[in-house]
Amino acid sequence: MSSGEGVFMVQDAVRPRRNRRRQRIVLVVFLVLVLGFFGFVWFATRHSASYAKVGDCVTQTGANSVKIVKCDDPSATFKVxxxxxxxxxxxxxxxxxxxxASQGAVSVYWQGTSGGKGMVLCLAKNR
Structure with a gap:
């Protein structure tokens, strides 16, 4: 090569487009996974007693646990x-x-951390 000659290289114009496309695909997959995770957590815990509010009905699912059910469900034993x-x-x-008590509260359900504070549901018989 002589001193006046340069080397001309053609850059591959397709490569940056592929990288952007790959980044977008990875981002979309990541977002779908994150949303799926939070959706699963919400779905799995939506009947948890910690979400119960006045007017909801619950059923006892264990010695120390309840879950929210519809008030017309035959298993709905208590109303909050x-x-x-x-x-x-x-x-x-x-x-x-x-x-x-004047609203018919006959049972108490507590949920929280042992030795700490938590929430109390005041429960009346579901009629």
Whole structure:
């Protein structure tokens, strides 16, 4: 090569387009996975007692667990007549639902961290 000659190279114009396309595909797959994960978590926990509000009905699913069900479901044994947050387990067993007795509260359900605070559901028989 002489000193006045240069080397001319043609760049592959297709390569950057492929990289962008690949990045978009990876991003879309990632977003679908993230949304799928959160959708699964919501779906799996939507009947959890922690989402119960006044007017919801629940059924007992174990010695210390309940889940939300429709009030016309034959398994709906209790109706939530009150919800009290930030109570310890001891508070729940003493008087957390006293103010809901006039609404038929006959049972108390507490959910939280042992030794910490949680929420109390004041439950009346579902008629």
């Amino acid at each position: 007549v009150g919800r009290v947050d930030d109570k310890t387990e001891v508070d729940a067993s003493i008087d957390a639902c006293d103010s809901y």
